[in-house]
Amino acid sequence: MAIDRQESPYRRGNRYDRLPIPMVEEHCIPVDAGAVQLVVESRRLTNEIIQGTYDDHVDAGIPFDDFGATLHVCGTADGLEHLRFDCFENEPHYHYIEQTRGANTVVRIDELAVGDPIEFSLACVEHHLPDMLRHCGVAGLADEVAGRPDAVSTAVAEVRELMRKARAPAA
Numbered sequence: 001m002a003i004d005r006q007e008s009p010y011r012r013g014n015r016y017d018r019l020p021i022p023m024v025e026e027h028c029i030p031v032d033a034g035a036v037q038l039v040v041e042s043r044r045l046t047n048e049i050i051q052g053t054y055d056d057h058v059d060a061g062i063p064f065d066d067f068g069a070t071l072h073v074c075g076t077a078d079g080l081e082h083l084r085f086d087c088f089e090n091e092p093h094y095h096y097i098e099q100t101r102g103a104n105t106v107v108r109i110d111e112l113a114v115g116d117p118i119e120f121s122l123a124c125v126e127h128h129l130p131d132m133l134r135h136c137g138v139a140g141l142a143d144e145v146a147g148r149p150d151a152v153s154t155a156v157a158e159v160r161e162l163m164r165k166a167r168a169p170a171a
Helices: 047-053 117-135 140-148 149-165
Strands: 014-018 029-033 036-046 065-074 079-086 095-100 103-108
Touching: 036 079, 065 095, 065 117, 065 149, 079 117, 095 117, 095 140, 117 140, 117 149, 140 149
Parallel strands: none
Antiparallel strands: 014 103, 029 036, 036 065, 065 079, 079 095, 095 103
């Protein structure tokens, strides 16, 4: 009998039937990477921001205030975000975003096992981006990225510096 991954305690992450909180455009710097655009944001996330975005959010009394560098992976042609890496100070994580379903899966980055969340995120983008995009349901975009890996690799060097600068909390 096959087990549904979403029901398994060992599933890939927590799936939500909603899109993540939108990026704050004025905190973003886009970098062209061929079929995708890598967008770096200095991001702060608080309970107030979460509640302002999701009316039904219940914080269960747990205060949330975190910040850090975020990397958004967007399709150049459609402008939609498909992956997000929140390299936050306290709770680093990434999102597989399924735009067609209006859903996303959040996966915790275990910095004890993988080291610096920024370096982990950049390695994912540089070495696993096509597979990760396929998991988001955008196989055509994944094929385009796989056809020009040099475009992503070239952009990663610039993005690395921007991510390091974006570590400071956004105002």
